[in-house]
Amino acid sequence: MLIRTILGLILSIFVTGAIVWACSFEIQPRTMGESVTAPGREYKFLTVLNLHLQAMYYIICIINFCFGTDTLESGKRSFLQKLRDLLFAGATFPIGMFVCIAFWGLYHIDREFVYPKELDTLFPSVLNHIMHTLPGIALCLENLVHYHRYPSRLLGLSLVIIIFVAYITWVHYLHRIHWLTFRENVWVYPILNELSPTYRGLFFLGSALFGIGLYFIGEMYTLFLPNLQTDRITE
Known part of the structure; x- marks a missing residue:
């Protein structure tokens, strides 16, 4: 039990440190242009918002370890x-x-949708993996070293839905601001520029439903981990 707890602390500290480094990486406006000067700046990207979310979570894990x-x-x-x-x-x-x-799904379909090739010269490969690979791996490992008791599905799913609705609203708000400011029909992600309004709506709906599906996957993963299957329960 003690080893498990210590491993959880080490993982939390490592991930927090990696994310802090990634968030402190300076993006030069002259090389990134509109990506960092447009409304919302880097905070229009779900990847960046997720990094802050993950950092906040692992900091709470560290505090919980102590108190x-x-x-x-x-x-x-x-x-x-x-x-x-x-x-x-x-x-x-x-x-x-x-x-x-x-990210990696769209990357392998057409990387220009999410991570144009010219970004390879601006960002080190390790930064890309901290942003888009480490969170998933860390979450799978974290569940092995921390006990989690899921909340009621009403509460858990409500939180997921609120987050997705908030981000979709944020994306539309930034699109509107960009149109009013520059008179250009530009979306946060290039793939959204390629979709008609109908397919764009379906894309957002599908993304939200996928996020809800991931909630259930996380719940099942937490419930049925090897050697803990009989212990983990939900409210």
């Missing part, structure tokens, strides 16, 4: 563990896995 609990018994869980488990279920896991799967 909280790590148990499956509902009555013995501290406030910090309840907060950690809620964030894992309704935000960190579905959003983190969505970013990884969606």
Whole structure:
């Protein structure tokens, strides 16, 4: 148990440090142009928002290690563990896995949709993997070293839906601001420029449904991990 807990702390510190380094990486406006000067700047990208979400989550894990609990018994869980488990279920896991799967899926279909080739000369490969690979791997490992008790599905799914609706609203808001400012029909991601309004709506709907599906995958993964299958329960 002690080794498991220590491994959880080491993982949390490592991921937090990697994300802090990635977020501190300077993007030169003269080389990135509109990508960092347009409305929303880098915060229009779900990848960047996810990095901040993951960092916040792992910082909570570190604080919980020092002052909280790590148990499956509902009555013995501290406030910090309840907060950690809620964030894992309704935000960190579905959003983190969505970013990884969606990015690499679109990357292999046509990388120009999400990560144009010229970015290879601007960003080191390790930075790309910290942004788009590490979150998914870390979440799978994190679930092996921390006990999670999922919240009620109503609460967990509500959080997932709120996050996706908020981000989709943010994307449309930035598109509107860009149109009013520059009179250009430009979306956050190049793939959205290629879709008609109908298919764009279906794309957003499909993305949200995929995120909801990832919630259930995370729940099942948490419930049926080897050697813990009989212990993990949901409220």
